[in-house]
Amino acid sequence: MSNVHLDLTDGVAELRLDNPTKLNALTPAMLADLERHLTVLETNADLRCVVLTAQGDRAFCVGADINAWADLSPMDFARYWIRSGHRIFDRIARLHVPTIAVLSGHAFGGGLELAAACDLRVASPRATLALPETGVGIVPGWSGTQRLVQLMPAAILKELVLTGRRLSAERAYTLGFVNSVSDDPRGDAFAMAAEIKTKSPQATEVAKYMLAAALNEERSAMIEALGGAVMAASPDKTEGVAAFRAKRPANFKDNSRDDT
Structure with a gap:
């Protein structure tokens, strides 16, 4: 059974991560599902907007499932795991329509990098952002040090990467990384998608x-x-x-x- 679902309604797509027992941590199968759905979206001429959501309110995505990569050899880690994430996240960034990430809870590591690949972000007040990779002996690998530097001040990004500290939703909004903080982030994201649909x-x-x-x-x-x-x-x-x-x-x- 897929842990990433795609629903299309009147030109608006919802891509939903569905692995709540693991806080929507990304597995190889989930990456493959994301890529399969992106192939569908890229060829949909009626598509107007994509909203990226996650099941549950504890976490949007806490990054890559550590059990999926912990035992990979260094070359396989670089060749397959890192490159696969980059390829898929880049396809999200290059989609021909606006994309909105709904941060219902924690967005850590690859989850934060996934949100950064989207055009817009709406967060719950409970959401927190972090890049905890150095705490487990690795570094951000899915554009955390590259794409994110375009989206938040360098000093803040260094703080996240070098200390592993968490960034609150309100602080992320103040810094301009999050477009809004809402008690109903999914509803606000779909309202934004409805606005986008009225434009050329x-x-x-x-x-x-x-x-x-x-x-x-x-x-x-x-x-x-x-x-x-x-x-x-x-x-x-x-x-x-x-x-x-x-x-x-x-x-x-x-x-x-x-x-x-």
């Missing part, structure tokens, strides 16, 4: 690409996506494809000139 789908997607480029999130890929979209809508693309199919030279025109 194409403008929202392009704006997300532009923001990603500005934040150095896959900057080169975002620039090429924007350029590709512009050219795909151009008369030159239409003429080029038509000429290729007709096996004739293309007749490109300078459409920037007004000859009227």
Whole structure:
């Protein structure tokens, strides 16, 4: 049985972690489920927003299940475990629609990194954030020292990484990492998704690409996506494809000139 569920309703998807007995700690099977669902979402033309939630109110996700990686060899740890998490979290960050993480409780280690891969975050007052990896002899491995440095002050990130201290929801809101703190974070997240649905789908997607480029999130890929979209809508693309199919030279025109 899957421990990650996907529900789609009227253009809004809910991705729900469902491993509450282990505080939604991520297992290899859960990572595989996340990736499988992302493949569905990436090809859904009607998708407008994704809300990432977790079962229970004790924890959003306390990171990677230590039993899943503790006995891996150093090379397997780097080659499979770290790279798999990076690949999947990067796919979340690159989704063509806005994503909202609902932090119903603890977001530790990989759970905090998972929340950071989303565009927006809504937290319960009980939520706490932490990067406790150095306490078990490892370091943040799923972009905790890379993506997070774009989202919170360097001094605070160093405090989390080097001391393992926990960050309260209110402090995370004050620092700008969390968009709001609410007694009903899931309800607020879906209200935000409803607002997003009222906006232009194409403008929202392009704006997300532009923001990603500005934040150095896959900057080169975002620039090429924007350029590709512009050219795909151009008369030159239409003429080029038509000429290729007709096996004739293309007749490109300078459409920037007004000859009227």
